[in-house]
Amino acid sequence: MASPRATGRQRPPLSDGDAHARQKQAAATAAAELIEDGMRVGLGSGSTVAYLLPAIAARGCEGLRCVATSTATEKAALALGLRVEGLDQVGELDIAIDGADQIDPEGWLVKGGGGAHTREKIVAAAARRFVVIASAEKDVRELTAPVPLELLAFGVQRTLAMLAPARLRGVPESPDGGLIADYLGPVGDPQALASRLSATPGVVDHGLFASTMVSTVMIARETGVEVRTGAKPD
Numbered sequence: 497m498a499s500p501r502a503t504g505r506q507r508p509p510l511s512d513g514d515a516h517a518r519q520k521q522a523a524a525t526a527a528a529e530l531i532e533d534g535m536r537v538g539l540g541s542g543s544t545v546a547y548l549l550p551a552i553a554a555r556g557c558e559g560l561r562c563v564a565t566s567t568a569t570e571k572a573a574l575a576l577g578l579r580v581e582g583l584d585q586v587g588e589l590d591i592a593i594d595g596a597d598q599i600d601p602e603g604w605l606v607k608g609g610g611g612a613h614t615r616e617k618i619v620a621a622a623a624r625r626f627v628v629i630a631s632a633e634k635d636v637r638e639l640t641a642p643v644p645l646e647l648l649a650f651g652v653q654r655t656l657a658m659l660a661p662a663r664l665r666g667v668p669e670s671p672d673g674g675l676i677a678d679y680l681g682p683v684g685d686p687q688a689l690a691s692r693l694s695a696t697p698g699v700v701d702h703g704l705f706a707s708t709m710v711s712t713v714m715i716a717r718e719t720g721v722e723v724r725t726g727a728k729p730d
């Protein structure tokens with residue numbers, strides 16, 4: 497008699513892509529629960545935020561005023577019936593929610609895989625509470641290259657030489673006309689590297705986000721959503 501495992505009726509194992517998608521959905525749903533009527537909300541960019549937007553819309557909160565960090569996010573939010581305005585119109589935000597490419601044990605982030613890190617950082621800094629959502633593979637022991645950069649077009653080859661090793665990406669300009677590049681060297685101490693990148697003429701901004709910017713981190717695992725308290729007070 498065949499054992500139950502040999503019948504072919506068992507569920508096939510989830511692929512990494514399926515597991516990551518399920519985790520992103522779980523983190524996004526948990527973060528959407530933080531949204532309340534009348535809030536001013538910063539909306540990040542990227543694949544995890546793609547799950548966040550419909551979760552926020554499904555909440556049915558009234559009087560939300562949202563600020564988007566990318567044109568893709570703005571279009572998706574408007575399509576879901578969310579009100580999107582400029583940051584200068586809205587002013588200080590109650591909360592901003594965004595994903596991350598890497599999260600280290602101290603709460604430092606690498607962001608900007610999609611090239612929107614300058615706007616993402618401005619919106620995060622404008623929020624009283626900055627919540628980071630991610631699937632489990634984004635939780636890393638230490639940050640590594642690439643670190644996204646936005647650069648001025650003027651003298652960009654000299655800027656890249658000062659940043660070496662670094663290179664331009666073959667992607668469109670940022671919404672604000674900056675060139676998107678990546679720093680490819682060792683990260684080491686993220687504070688020291690952040691200071692070096694910020695001090696380099698021609699760098700508009702970089703994708704290292706200090707732990708002091710982060711209020712809460714929500715990392716979805718197969719066992720549930722892990723919530724970490726960040727260095728920025730709520």
